Amino acid sequence: MATSTSFIPASDLLVADAPPRSVMPRDCTFTESDWRALAPFWYPVAFSREVTHQPYASRLLDERVVVYRLSDGTVAAARDICYHRGVPLSLGHVEGDEIICKYHGLRYDKEGRCVCIPAHPGGAISPRLHLDMYQAQERYGLVWVRLVDNGPLPLPEMKEWDEPGYLQVLPDSVLINASAGRQMEGFLDVSHFAFVHKDSFGEPDNPVVPDYKVTKTPQGFVADYISSVSNYSHGFKHLNPPGFQWHRRFEVFRPFVAKLTVEFPGGGLLHIMNAASPVSARKTRLFVPICRNFDLDAPIEATLDFNYQVFAEDIAIVEQQFPEDLPIDLQAEAHFPADRSSITYRKGLAEIGLGRTYTA
Numbered sequence: 001m002a003t004s005t006s007f008i009p010a011s012d013l014l015v016a017d018a019p020p021r022s023v024m025p026r027d028c029t030f031t032e033s034d035w036r037a038l039a040p041f042w043y044p045v046a047f048s049r050e051v052t053h054q055p056y057a058s059r060l061l062d063e064r065v066v067v068y069r070l071s072d073g074t075v076a077a078a079r080d081i082c083y084h085r086g087v088p089l090s091l092g093h094v095e096g097d098e099i100i101c102k103y104h105g106l107r108y109d110k111e112g113r114c115v116c117i118p119a120h121p122g123g124a125i126s127p128r129l130h131l132d133m134y135q136a137q138e139r140y141g142l143v144w145v146r147l148v149d150n151g152p153l154p155l156p157e158m159k160e161w162d163e164p165g166y167l168q169v170l171p172d173s174v175l176i177n178a179s180a181g182r183q184m185e186g187f188l189d190v191s192h193f194a195f196v197h198k199d200s201f202g203e204p205d206n207p208v209v210p211d212y213k214v215t216k217t218p219q220g221f222v223a224d225y226i227s228s229v230s231n232y233s234h235g236f237k238h239l240n241p242p243g244f245q246w247h248r249r250f251e252v253f254r255p256f257v258a259k260l261t262v263e264f265p266g267g268g269l270l271h272i273m274n275a276a277s278p279v280s281a282r283k284t285r286l287f288v289p290i291c292r293n294f295d296l297d298a299p300i301e302a303t304l305d306f307n308y309q310v311f312a313e314d315i316a317i318v319e320q321q322f323p324e325d326l327p328i329d330l331q332a333e334a335h336f337p338a339d340r341s342s343i344t345y346r347k348g349l350a351e352i353g354l355g356r357t358y359t360a
């Protein structure tokens with residue numbers, strides 16, 4: 001039989017060394033230096049309940065990410081691309097600890113190594129067929145991923161979530177057409193209650209912001225805000241004891257997570273985590289795990305509805321702000337004393353390496 005002149009020896013089909021791949025996502029909406037500054041942090045990319053043996057497609061910092069559940073119940077995450085012919089792995093399925101590509105059935109183990117090419121059982125496997133795996137873990141009912149491992153980094157802390165005597169509430173996530181930085185700063189803002197939240201809990205005749213204290217921490221800062229603005233919704237303002245001073249503690253975990261603790265009359269504690277996941281520079285998926293140690297038997301629908309209302313009021317503002325990017329340069333916008341938190345926040349983002357032309 002005549003040998004084709006285009007015959008390629010099998011050995012030439014294998015590439016010995018995988019060339020370094022660019023870590024930057026294609027069509028990235030961040031500047032490269034900002035993306036590199038943001039990539040090592042933890043962000044939620046899915047609810048735990050969304051991640052099963054059926055791969056789940058997500059986006060984080062413009063990167064396509066696939067998350068799936070291994071046989072021992074833990075979660076795995078990888079760049080959502082099979083390097084054979086560029087098909088998203090999220091189209092495939094999981095068997096045991098292996099994720100299997102839908103196009104040609106290549107199987108990848110939990111370290112990302114290709115362990116089987118069904119077209120050539122027992123044949124050599126190119127080292128290029130190796131997935132980019134990401135660190136992943138679950139907490140607060142969410143799956144958290146970091147795209148770059150530059151050393152140990154704890155997750156944002158809300159230890160009460162796992163403590164006995166606490167009720168956990170997990171509202172649906174919200175997709176916001178705004179930058180994570182703007183959204184976060186809105187969560188920390190204490191002078192908008194009387195205006196933006198006048199239909200939920202804000203008190204239009206009580207707009208004054210008393211001076212408050214901000215303390216730096218290794219992961220961000222803590223702001224202790226004490227005022228007479230009650231956290232009750234308008235239907236329940238009569239529960240507010242006259243003269244009661246409400247303590248709201250904001251704990252910031254850079255870049256885009258904050259935990260708010262509200263002390264209620266009688267000592268009840270409400271904890272709200274604002275976890276803003278940057279899908280892209282101008283799109284944010286907001287997760288808000290909540291827990292409280294009072295009203296344990298009350299139906300959670302009222303809590304969910306109140307939360308949706310408050311966040312809808314905030315979103316109506318944050319989606320209109322411009323520039324859409326949170327200005328890191330303190331000269332770019334004007335400030336007043338109530339903005340102590342946001343000034344500290346902007347400075348803190350600069351410290352982790354975000355630029356003056358920060359795009360998230």
Ligand code: FES
Binds near residue numbers: 085101102103104106
């Ligand atoms: S593209 Fe994934 S196996 Fe071919």
Ligand SMILES: [Fe+2]
Binds near residue numbers: 186187192314
């Ligand atoms: Fe708000």
